[in-house]
Amino acid sequence: MKQSSKGNNEIYRWQVLCVDDEPSILRSLRRLLPKQYYEVFIAESGQAGLEILKQQTIDLVISDMRMPLMSGAEFLEQVATLYPDTVRILLTGYADIDSTIKAVNRGRIHRYVQKPWDTDDLLSSLEQEMESKRLKLENIKLMSLVEAQNEELKELNSALEEKVQQRTEQIRKTLIDLQRSHQQVKEQVRAIIRVFYNLLSLKGTQGSQYSHEVSQLCLLIAKRFELSDFECMNIKLSGLLSEVGVLCLNDQISHKPQYYMNAEELVAYKKHAELAFKAMSPVVHLSSIALSVLHQFDRFDGKDNSSSLSGENIPLGARILAVARDYIYAIRGVSADLRYSAEGAAQLLMQKSDIIYDPDIINHLIQVIPDLHIEHLERNEKVVSTPKLESGMKLSRDVLTASNLLLLPEGHVMTWQTIKRIQSYVESSNEVLRIYVYSSQEDEVNATIN
Structure with missing residues (x-):
């Protein structure tokens, strides 16, 4: 793969090896593949193809099935063993499905295309495979960045209270300096939230993967109340930052699925709400968000609440967050090893209405689910x-x-x-x-x- 830049966009030029004992087929494939996206190498046998693979880094191999000496299945089986990251596509000109399935299994082939092929379908298949490969390459780069960030987070956890206090003080001073301009303050707050969110995403816990969906549902429910746009936005942001305190937990707790935690581990995990509150509350413009995050685990009936709050004394943002969070966690399989459908998740929460959750918010949840544009299972x-x-x-x-x-x-x-x-x-x-x-x-x- 070769990369070049055009404006702000990177252009990938993939190296493709076409293997077929018919020169006319090879010429057709060379003409078919756009030169700006593909650099094409050709071989008239599997052995010749393997020689090219020794000399060139090939991103994708297109091989005919029926070739003398070495069949396409045999050739691609060797490619899968020697060059597992190379995408493998089989061209087959006959309808023997058993032979094709065996070839797919032996060569771990990504796709097979019947001859004569449809040009648009073939190009579309190549684009899809190369897009998948591009995403995998970028994911590797991202994982390297995540590992580096995790090392930094481990250092942060070693002196947690002191560093949280230092970071909060830095944020407070920054906001004081920006009070001369309301617009500048808003922009700075957004920047801080992005930092928290990015760090949370890098932490990679189960819940943090879906914080964006939690915030989206928080906003839909909040809009059902007579609240200002500013209040609705703060409730939305409480969903986005609901797990920011997880940054302060050790990896043994933060990366363990909730449904595998014992009672003691669950208590330790829920401490992230208090840690987030300590980090955010000194920042005036985050204070209402911090309160919602702090009280997100308070039961509506008040039982076992360390805050001694119950019912409508619990901040509205926290009551909305609790419902939105647990609904999303139910359909995504965060709180249990099974995922629920929209109806199943709603019924699950309704069973705890007036106990864990505010029944009024549960009713609003049912009304806004059709407006939540995310994928749901058809059944539990x-x-x-x-x-x-x-x-x-x-x-x-x-x-x-x-x-x-x-x-x-x-x-x-x-x-x-x-x-x-x-x-x-x-x-x-x-x-x-x-x-x-x-x-x-x-x-x-x-x-x-x-």
Whole structure:
């Protein structure tokens, strides 16, 4: 892959190897691939292709299936072993699906395309594969940055109270200096929030992945009340920064899924609300946000609340945050090892209305869910062991092996053939597969009754 810049945009020029024993096919592929995006190498046999791979860093290989001496499947199998990061595409000119499936499995092929190909479809497939590769490369760069930031965060945690106080004092002084201009103050506050949010994103906890969705839902609910735009925005920001105190927790707690925590660990985890309050409350323009974050775990009935607040004495922002946070966590599988549908998550929260949550806010939640433009499951999830698989069950997640190979894709509807295949795999590999499927209507009726 070669990179060049044009204006503010980076242009990737991918190196592609085309392998086919028919020169006319190779010429067609060379003409087809735009020169500004692809540098094309050609080989008339699998062995010649392997020689080129020794000399060039190839991003993508397109190989014909039927070639003398070494078939496309054999060639791509060697490519997968020697150059696993190279994208592999198979051209097949015959409809023998069994041979194609074997080729796909042996060469761990990313796609196969039948000849004669449709030009637009082929170009679109290449663009998709290269976009996926580009994202993976950028993810590697981001992970390096995350590791560097995590090292910095470890140092921060070693002297937490002192450093939080120092950072808060710096923010306070900055805001005092900017009081001469209201617009400058607003811009500075936004910058501070972005820093908190970026650091939280780099921390990479389960909850922080969905803080943007929590803030979006907070805003939708807040707009149902007679609040000013400023108050609505502060409630939205409380959702965005609801887990900022997690920055101050050790990795053993912050990265452990909530549904695996014991009672003691949950208490330690919820301390992040107090830590966030200490960090934000000295900043005048963040004080209402800090209060919402501090009281986000207060129960509506007041039981076990360290603040001694209950009912409407709990800040409105905190009551909205509690509902928005737990709804998003339910549909995203943060608070439990299963994800809920929109209806299932709403029913889950309704069961605790007037106990954990403000019933008025629960009613508003139900009204705004259609306006929450995020992906929802069609039904609740459940985990099924392989012996209990039944025809007609629909997968809610990919079925992956321990080595992360895809057995069945999300959305697949189980048949007796696929059940037999999965059970045979488990029996031969001695692996235990967690298979996530959508609940049936009967399951959801029983859950509602219970």
